[in-house]
Amino acid sequence: MVELKEVKRKKDKSVFDLVSEHNHEKVVFCHDKDTGLKAIIGVHNTVLGPALGGTRMWSYASEAEALDDVLRLSRAMTYKAAISGLNLGGGKAVIIGDAKKDKNEALLRRFGRFIKNLNGSFITAEDVGMTTKDMEYIRMETEHVCGLPESRGGGGDPSPVSAYGTYMGMKAAAKKAFGSDSLEGKRIAVQGVGHVGAYLVELLTKENVEIFVTDIYEDRLREVAKKFGAKVVGMDELYDLDVDIYAPCGLGGTINDITIDRLKCKVIAGCANNQLRDEQVHGPALVKKGIVYAPDFLINAGGLINVYSELVGYNRDNAYAQTERIYGYTLDIFALAEKEGLHNQQAAMRLAEKRIESIGKMRSTF
């Protein structure tokens, strides 16, 4: 893989440099020899409430890459919870390993015990490589877990709700870019057809669009493409496609120094976390290219809204109704960005930071 400038820069930093860069509160390294568990829990900010964030299992190329991922993801969760009006802070966990080979009950339960030791300052749920069944194993060791199956009193898989919010954000971005939120006739590239990506493809088929899909996993890719009549494209080929909308639904960092010049779309709206490799560089670069970017942490918040609902009394209809509002919030962010001369991600971050600051101040006084 080509090494990005950003990653190179981070290699020269110590662990504490990295942790202090975005003011993370706590980073926990979890290790267990018997089960082979190697995990990192990142608690970024707990001003608004306990840090809630999914656990991702991934075959990282290095431990440095895993640390970078958990730090970026946990910070994004702080923004996501804040902008969604939830009483939650931001956290995330990564387990280093291949979810298809290395995952088992003992490993997940051992991981659950590490979460238990955090006494509720971190609550987890599913992310890439994890399922509702895995949450059940973690639940055997700690109550600080959401996204349990409906049969266990949970809200089930949050992915359909995440996909719905992403779809709402995409429609808002289409309104801004094309003057209408109808996606009829649009050519849309969906990168990653896992849990959320596949539900998004399903929602898109209702609007008579032309869909292009790609994924690392061939079997999954063929299955989704066949089911929804989408065209399969190569992983790298996707960046050069002549499409109206690009929906990143795999991992983060796909909008970077290398890909940005290749993109021909007018809208980027997807569910992946941390799509901009460096928000300060790639946010303005998208504005310069005339691409409407729907802030990732705003439009992919449906899943968080759904799991949060588990904590306060689960109601799927309410979770969907709250997620639908992402459409209006996204348009508000576009308007704010235009008014203040900011790029869209920056405008969304400002709004989230304002809420954290004002609620933090409010809580500091009696």
Ligand SMILES: NC(=O)c1ccc[n+]([C@@H]2O[C@H](COP(=O)([O-])OP(=O)(O)OC[C@H]3O[C@@H](n4cnc5c(N)ncnc54)[C@H](O)[C@@H]3O)[C@@H](O)[C@H]2O)c1
């Ligand atoms: N599950 C949720 O409710 C939720 C909520 C908010 C955000 N997200 C984010 O959305 C993204 C997808 O989540 P998911 O739950 O669907 O995960 P998933 O593991 O079910 O699916 C991700 C898919 O993307 C593919 N992929 C990864 N990188 C790729 C690339 N470069 N090109 C093509 N395919 C690639 C993987 O092979 C996998 O099939 C992640 O970034 C996740 O953090 C998920």
